Amino acid sequence: MWTLSVIFILVYTFFLIAVLIGYNRIEAFNDLDMNAITSFSVIIPFRNESQHLLRLLKSIEVLDYPKDSFQVLMIDDHSEDDSVAIIRSFRASHPELRISLLTNSHADGIGKKNALISGIDRADFPWIITTDADCILPSTWLRSLSAFIHSNNLSMVIAPVSYRPNFTLLSQFQFLDFLALQGLTVGTFGLDRPILCNGANFAYTKSLFESLGGYQGNTH
Template identity: 45%
Template sequence: MIFIFICIGITLIYVVLIANFSLGFDRIKTFELSQHKPITRFSIIIPFRNEEKMLPTLLESILNLTYPKDYFEIIFVDDDSDDTSVQMLNSTLINNGTSPIDFKIVKNIKSSNSPKKDAISLAISQAKYDWIVTTDADGILPKYWLDSFDAFIQKQEPDFIAAPITYANSQGFLQNFQLSDVLSLQGATIGGFGIKRPFLCNGANLAYKKELFKTLNGFQGNSEIASGDDVFLLEKATEQSSNKVHYLKCQGAVVSTFALTSWSDLIEQRVRWAAKSSAYKNWFGKLVGLIVLSQNALLVSCVLLAAIGIMKPLHLLIIFLIKFCIDFLLIYKAANFFNQKHHLKYYFLSSFLYPFFSVLVTFLAVFKGFKWKDRSYKK
């Protein structure tokens, strides 16, 4: 009986949380891009390490940007690549056949346990313009990307902007499982901003004032944590001035990347994401993580208890259906925004697997290190 009350309590709290994210998602109105005169100049920062396979797609999207070429620069930061990435950047951007792009490639200088944070800090120290935009070397930039940021900056006058990301061309169950996960994360991200509790963002699509970065002392305080260049900066920016921290919910600003192609790579990536959560200072972010983990662990426990006859299968089914429905509400809203509703056919099967996947990732994040860009990190 006590266990049943625990099940009811955890599930009720989870439903309230996800329902609030769903309401918050709708409160962030979609930003419609209209004709305007660009005024903002951007310094785009792209750290990379051995990305020769992904760079052609990124470079093609850079060449297709509609924003005036003399209004932005790109700083590529080479983190010890030993492939042809540097040569590819030079040959493609110098001989692009269109108007010249202001870019440079700098060698990363490691001064912490986080090469990516070192790369961003180094690039910001050399940036010419007041607005910093970060993205990843495996991303695809939409052609109105900078136009969207500029229009939003002119209208809202923010200091920090989080923007949307998703997976492109997801094929098969593994990649669509990842897409469902990312859609849920994006739904929670937007929902968090909507209820004025921002706790997530993604460094693949992030913009902030250079002066804000300096005022916040950059990544000081979390530079020894390998990842988290995005969320930790969001926490500091929100604490500094929450009314200047915004989410750009604009389809013209969606940066895409590609889902991973193996379960081992996926688990490694998610372990890396989870490993940084213990260092979060945002109490709401920690609470969300605890609630989500508790609900997933509860379902795994219920499956085991039902298998050995201690729990009635009907009770397990009810808990699963409640979670299934409330999760679907948020994921559907995100899929609708990203024009990816046709991928929801994989949601039913993904929802069975996800609790086990989540618990496994959490366990590995607590007791095991992870690899990132061929480097090993310990907790």
């Protein structure tokens, strides 16, 4: 029993050291090149997100990026609340924003990945970005992604997601768990052995998605 415990501790310690080494290999990127303009299709599936959508839409309104260089495709995944009405009202009062409201019409029916496919099929621009309806987007979101893409010859970018906890004990535990997953993600990418990414800040070319067969065989 003691032997197994010692082996487990040694393996776990080695794993943590490896993740830390990988984490330290990742360099911060702060370049906001004003001349680097990439055209993005932002895909946002939603289902019963009426309490979050207005904050998301307001953050889209203040994105520091040319309005003609991005579109937003909101895909309704069978909502039963006021989500659709909120988006329609916001879109009507902000004609300068290219916001499309779609329905999850994929043949397989319901589900987030099917909703994403419905949006990607309608995307006009070469780069796809996915995020979630309960997110608030930083004003420099698209500009920083575009600068990073132009600084590196890329077809996919996995970007971080931050979590804003409240003061409940459960929320604090969720925050710590989320930080641990983020650190693990960064560390394994630094080791060139990525194990996960967050779809709330995930960018890739439409051509790459199609060449890999999309979500074929993995729609759940």
